[in-house]
Amino acid sequence: MTAKGITPETVPALAEFLLSMADDEFVIGFSDSEWTGIAPILEEDVAMSSIAQDELGHARALYELLAILLDDGRDADALAYDREPEAYRHASLLDHGRGDWATTMARRFLYDTADAARLASIGEGWPPLAELVAKIRREERYHLMHVTVWANRLAAAGGEARSRFVSALEALAVDAPSVLAAPEAEGALLAAGILNRPMADAAAEWRVEVARILDPLGISLTLYADPAPRDLARVPSTDFQWLWGEFTSVRRSEVGATW
């Protein structure tokens, strides 16, 4: 597999897009894996571990594609682990720590619905990515089912469960559209058929989908339109810096070791 079929001018645009998508899956996967062993009920312990494993698998596959595209000697592990916190391109939504269970579910709900709209925006322009995305979408369906059940469960429970869930949604709503921020070189990705529609269209579809699920639960959430492009100069949150320390600690403990 090579990056053939990609014009040299499209490479930086595609690389930036792949990196942000891979970082999103990596950060949410690693964050969610923190629930292993401490989830509120046993079946959730298993479910969150399984979802986290899926997300880390998606991240690995995306970093592998990025490694082929960049062809600079870094493999998927080097791309995932050997960067300073400032160099990660995850959405601001994922710059928040996992918080309590309600926050984790609110974040997953906003991310999974937005990610579904993003995945639906990926065209056939670069077959290796289109093929991987087709496979990933089959798995993400289960994550959406899982989080929709939880949204219903927390909202219907009333009391503290509902109020914590609604507060978490409101707190995260400001950053949620960041998942669908247009890549800086969106025009190049559209011209190459790597994207089949502008991210603004994906964001519009996402807002309708969020309302379709939350309206019957009596939750009305304002999701701001047209997020700014991902801020490349963003200072990572202390939550993310802590997480970075965790997920790179083994890798840094013995440089070059194989496991």
Place this chain on the structure above:
Amino acid sequence: MTAAPPAIVEATVREALRSVHDPEIPTVSIVDLGIVERVSVTPDAIHVELLPTFVGCPALDIIRDSVIEALAPLGQPVTVDFTWRVPWTSDRISEVGRARLAASGFAPPAKPEDVHCPYCQSARVAMDSAFGPTACRSLFYCRDCRQPFEAFKTI
């Protein structure tokens, strides 16, 4: 006078791959699991293309090594690739594979309303969680024989 050894053909390779199993599903060969996509045999090499069941499947390296080991007696260099070109779907599991899954206590993939208990065949079952101990399985409970069991996800 000794006859030349029989030429290796695709069927020989596929037959040899019947001894290879996904370590998470030890009763079903990778052939019956439907993950063997392409087998090509050239005069000096064997190439096998496999479809991962899940993107994050942690067993891929083990399966690759098992394939190389199983084909070693054929005396040709073996290469193994994984591809997303064709997505693996649960309907690629063969009839033999489905029967073996059921015999070892796993309900084969089916719509949730069509899942039967692999122990007593009852249809009075309930899904406890879509997520089981591995990415490919869900947790169910049989209301008749009161046995928890795992069902393969439809994907």
